[in-house]
Amino acid sequence: MSEPPISSDEPPVIPSELKQLHDAMTTTLQAELPQFRLIEAYPKLVKEGMKLPALLYAATNFAPGADPGDGRLCLKVTFEALVLLESSRALAPLQAAILASKLMKVLRLQYWEADFVGPTENVQAMPAEFVPELASCVGWSVQWQQDVYLGDVEWPWEDQPPGSLVFAFEPDSGPGSEGQYQAPEAMA
Structure with a gap:
C-alpha cells in the first residue's frame, strides 16, 4: 500500500x-x-x-x-x-x-x-x-x-451471546462445580 x-x-x-x-x-x-x-x-x-x-x-x-x-x-x-x-x-x-x-x-x-x-x-x-x-x-x-x-478497536475474541458470563468463587469452582456458578445479574 x-x-x-x-x-x-x-x-x-x-x-x-x-x-x-x-x-x-x-x-x-x-x-x-x-x-x-x-x-x-x-x-x-x-x-x-x-x-x-x-x-x-x-x-x-x-x-x-x-x-x-x-x-x-x-x-x-x-x-x-x-x-x-x-x-x-x-x-x-x-x-x-x-x-x-x-x-x-x-x-x-x-x-x-x-x-x-x-x-x-x-x-x-x-x-x-x-x-x-x-x-x-x-x-x-x-x-x-x-x-x-x-486506530480501530481490536477485539481478538469471538462475541459471546448475552448471559454467557458466569462467576464462581473458591472452593466452589472448577470441574464438577459448574452448577454453583452465578450470572452477574444474580449477584446484585
Missing part, C-alpha cells in the same frame, strides 16, 4: 482521526466564537491584511497517553491557539484577554462531538510572546491537552 506524498505543491491530506478532529474543532469554534473574523488550523503564514481578530491553532506536542487496552493508540495531544487582534484598538490587551477567556469557556470539557477523544484538560492562557512579524498585533496564547485515540 503506498502512502500519499508528504511534500509537494498541494499534497493531499492523509485521512486520520487527527484530520477529523481538526475539522470538528474549526466548525465548533466558528459556531461558538463569532467574534473572530478568521479561525484557522495550521495557518501557512501570518500575513499583512489578515482578518482580525483571528484565532490560529495547532497541535504542538504528542505524548503517550494511557493505553486503552483495545488496540488503539492513545496520544495526549497538546494544542495551542493564538488569539490576535489589532494593537491599535482601545484597550487592546484587555480585549485580547477577554477573547482568550471566551475561548477557554468553549474549551471547558469539550469533546468536539467526536467519539475518539477525551475531554479537554489543563486549559490555560497567557499573553503571547512578542513576534516581530506580529508587531501590529496583541495576542494571547491558550493551551490545552486532550487524549486522542487513533
